[in-house]
Amino acid sequence: MKERVFHCINVEQFDYAFLEEICDLADKIREISRTKAGMEYLASTLNHKRAMLYFVQPSTRTFLSFYSACQMLGIKCAEVRDPKTSSEIKGESEEDTVRTFSLYFDLIIMRHPRANFAEKIAYLLNKTDHPVPVINAGSGKDQHPTQALLDIYTLRRSFMHRGGVAQKKIAFVGDLRRGRTVRSLAKLLTQFEEMKLYFVAPAEYQIGEDIIAFLEQNKTEYEITDDFEKVVPEVDAIYMTRLQDEWDQEEGGHVDIDIERYSFQRRHLDLLKPDGIIMHPLPRRTEIAAEVDGDPRAAYWRQVRNGMYIRVALIAGIFQRDRKILEYYLSNNL
Ligand code: NCD
Numbered sequence: 001m002k003e004r005v006f007h008c009i010n011v012e013q014f015d016y017a018f019l020e021e022i023c024d025l026a027d028k029i030r031e032i033s034r035t036k037a038g039m040e041y042l043a044s045t046l047n048h049k050r051a052m053l054y055f056v057q058p059s060t061r062t063f064l065s066f067y068s069a070c071q072m073l074g075i076k077c078a079e080v081r082d083p084k085t086s087s088e089i090k091g092e093s094e095e096d097t098v099r100t101f102s103l104y105f106d107l108i109i110m111r112h113p114r115a116n117f118a119e120k121i122a123y124l125l126n127k128t129d130h131p132v133p134v135i136n137a138g139s140g141k142d143q144h145p146t147q148a149l150l151d152i153y154t155l156r157r158s159f160m161h162r163g164g165v166a167q168k169k170i171a172f173v174g175d176l177r178r179g180r181t182v183r184s185l186a187k188l189l190t191q192f193e194e195m196k197l198y199f200v201a202p203a204e205y206q207i208g209e210d211i212i213a214f215l216e217q218n219k220t221e222y223e224i225t226d227d228f229e230k231v232v233p234e235v236d237a238i239y240m241t242r243l244q245d246e247w248d249q250e251e252g253g254h255v256d257i258d259i260e261r262y263s264f265q266r267r268h269l270d271l272l273k274p275d276g277i278i279m280h281p282l283p284r285r286t287e288i289a290a291e292v293d294g295d296p297r298a299a300y301w302r303q304v305r306n307g308m309y310i311r312v313a314l315i316a317g318i319f320q321r322d323r324k325i326l327e328y329y330l331s332n333n334l
Contacts, residue, residue: 047074
């Protein structure tokens with residue numbers, strides 16, 4: 001029988017217990033990686049594996065954090081970032097290109113503009129003699145499951161002394177309709193008790209009906225508004241996003257709205273709760289003023305760092321090295 005492979009495609013796969021486990025593991029990996037011996041141990045855990053990073057949409061952080069995560073585990077990486085350099089230019093289908101990767105590599109990490117492409121590839125590979133795990137590193141306007149994991153991890157660390165993620169009020173601000181990070185995180189937050197989510201955007205960029213239906217199905221409270229200033233003092237976390245205008249052309253043009261109304265300026269710091277946090281998946285434009293960066297409540301650079309650890313934990317879990325890493329942690333009295 002073929003070995004069962006674990007793909008990471010969308011956030012509907014994750015339940016509360018999984019979130020707890022992966023965040024705990026990421027914390028322990030963080031501790032282990034503080035010493036040279038710990039780093040050497042981690043780098044020995046998967047040094048017989050190879051990964052393909054297939055990123056045919058722009059990326060800085062997600063690409064580099066997966067790259068670093070693989071390096072931490074000793075996994076050797078190759079990359080295709082521009083389809084023009086692969087045989088796609090000769091007329092090969094993307095499906096055939098990715099199937100080829102599965103014959104050389106043990107893991108495929110992919111970012112693609114089509115919403116369901118990663119899922120399709122996982123399904124296709126499952127039917128071949130050589131299925132390898134697929135991780136979705138961003139699929140069109142739809143999902144970004146590993147960003148949602150790092151966001152949960154950041155919320156959990158930020159609210160560690162305030163009872164964790166449950167019962168928090170979280171506002172999403174910006175282009176919510178086309179922002180895949182928002183869509184994935186909003187869905188994942190339904191795993192926590194008594195949350196309230198706020199969607200702050202002009203009507204043109206409001207959150208999709210499918211997400212609202214998902215929240216209702218899962219009995220998560222929400223509010224839809226365009227009043228940013230009113231929401232800032234009410235929430236525990238504020239998740240800023242940029243305008244996703246790379247989709248304008250395909251959608252038939254640009255909608256002209258005053259996006260400055262949806263930006264976090266220095267003066268908003270006085271409105272935010274003393275223990276509230278500001279998040280952003282990055283890259284940012286003008287949604288958060290640079291003067292905000294120095295405030296301890298600015299969590300977006302911490303998010304970047306957390307992204308690396310949670311991805312190490314995810315990949316270790318996919319290759320069933322989580323237990324071994326926990327044993328190392330315990331036997332070294334960390
Ligand atoms: C986001 C993305 O690609 O969806 N970036 C990221 O992965 N951290 C957000 C964005 O591009 O606005």
